[in-house]
Amino acid sequence: MNPFIVYPVIGLTVLLTGCAATGSSSGNDVSTSNIKSLEDKNEVYIGQFAVTFVTKDKGSATSQSPMIRGGGSEYAQSVLVANLKGIPNSTFQAIADQAYRDFVADLEAKGYTVGDSNDLKKVSEWNELEPLATPYTPSGLSNLMSTSSQETLTFAGGPTTLFATPQQPGQITPLPYQLADLSESVGKPVLAVNYAVHFAYFDSDTDYTVNYVEEVPQGGGASTTLSASVTLGQGIQVISGAIAQFLVGPTGTFSDNGYVQLTSPVIVGGAYGRNEDTTSDSQKAANALSSALGFFSGKSSKTTEISVVANPEYYQYGALKAIDEANNRIAHELQPKK
Template identity: 25%
Template sequence: MQIHPTGFMAQFRHDCDVALPMLIIERTMMSRYFTLIGSVVAVVLLAGCAAVQVREDGPATAQKRTTGFMGLGTKDDVEVSYAPAFKGVTRVVIGGFKVGFNDSKKFSQTSSGILSPATTATALVDLEGIDSSVQQQITDKVYEEFVSYLKQKGFEVVPREQFTSTPEYRAMTQSEFPFKVDQSGIFSSYGVGYYYSPTQIGNKQIFFPGENDADFFSTFGGTSSMQVSDKFSQDTDIRVLGVSLMLDFAGASEGAMFSSTRLEVGQLMSVDKGQIIISRADKGIRTAQTGTVTLGQPVISDKPFAKITNMTSDGDVAMQATANAFVGLLQGGLMGAVSQQASQTREFVYDADPAAYTEAAQEALDKANDMLIDKMAELRA
């Protein structure tokens, strides 16, 4: 089929008359769209509104842990579970002793305004300058002082071999140390730490409840570390102690006003988690309760030990703000763009001095040990 030239030109002019204005309108709208995004980002960047900041005037503030209805109560410094397990105890054996060191972590704070989408401030922090030998030395020293303070408070500490040489203990699967504790998730490398075992104990131990949930049942038939420990105590009247402490290096304070979110990170040496679990010697019909003394609040050292550097470049900041503003504009117009661009992720490196880190770590760990042992001694009476 042939198309008459006159008809072809007429159709071409018609198509141009329709398509060209549409193209101009579309390009104009896109231009205005990106101009608006750029304006939103520029205003906020020029205002210097950083949602994630570093505390420069001292260590971060330890956040109080709450309990009860709507978190209106405050946890005790040391909390007790099943106090009768500690009553009258004089002879103990250290079935396990572990010190964990957090090497990286993620802080996140989200807020939502009435008329705007939620915004999130995220800080990814990483500890550098501390190798495994430093953390091993800290562990060895803290274990030595733990045993010494137990004796000082009137406990007889029997050699571990009396417990570890039993057939029941030998049947348990022991983990090798340093033991990696990974709470990072699939898409993030932040949230990784390591448990260390004292050189005096060796590089293999069993785990007790509350230390590493995946390894509670670590032998044939599902026999737990507490079942083995309880049997030993029933046979000998020596109580088995499982001790674990987790040391942290960073803290953050959070605050939100209207639709903006603020997160301030800083150095904070603290024992974030600590417990002593004790075996039971009572026989016959008994409850399934386990005796523990546990830190209810973090135990801190105010000593500085690191220099904090923001590793997020200006280019990364601008790209992140632009991408967030674009998403916000699609979701909620101008208000959404302003709100969403405030969502920030910043990466920080804590460059620690080994000597200062060691001093701060030992201070916090010694405080935590003393508090836990003091509570044990109090419950013994």
């Protein structure tokens, strides 16, 4: 999934004005499978709670000349690279830990007893799983084979562990179905929750709009200048596809295992940092050369790099606000029958 939609205009001006996950996300926009499997289950374990943070993304668009019948071979290509800067790993980890605690609290409020996931490590089947070091970032062969434009970091929340899926090297989701053996051993459902948080959103349709200077006061107070530029809008979102999977028994075609998944993103609008044009001198030179050559060939391209230099406290506030709502929507569907 590429969350950027770039609309080309004359002169290769880069306007990043949309998101693949646009549309109203009001209400409880989720899809579910086999929820009835949890109706008589009042105790669960959380084996994995993973929060993936997108730290780099890009979008591109190509515009062909309307003056040439059939489109011709003339074109102008525009590429925008966006980066998230200024967030230490300690902030990412703090967000993941707080998100885990919030999810546990939501489940408990629905009537569940949430077992200590450390108890799962006492089950023999635990040794058959493949834990990942955190923070996890795709690397090696799996990263080279990926077609995604994103760079990400994934953190495990609370006492949970990240697992690789043997059939899909480098993947965090779906959860490894060896957890089904753990579920059978402990006699209770085992959950794996996986969220992805993006640092940008480019539309007016948001769930919340935050004035960070007012809501998260700091020493700079109202004099702090934060703004989202024309070329890259700021916003924090839990992207659609966030999922809580649960295992209640053996896997297979007629399995009772299931999930709750967001079908719409949770979006928090508001400027949480400052935008900087970080296009390198060499890239600017390449852009100029392409423009000059395009005068003769009809083909030109331009790449611009924008970095959001974030205030860590503001980013944490916005990310947790988005994740809290995602937790609410998913936990709402997981409520057991009394």
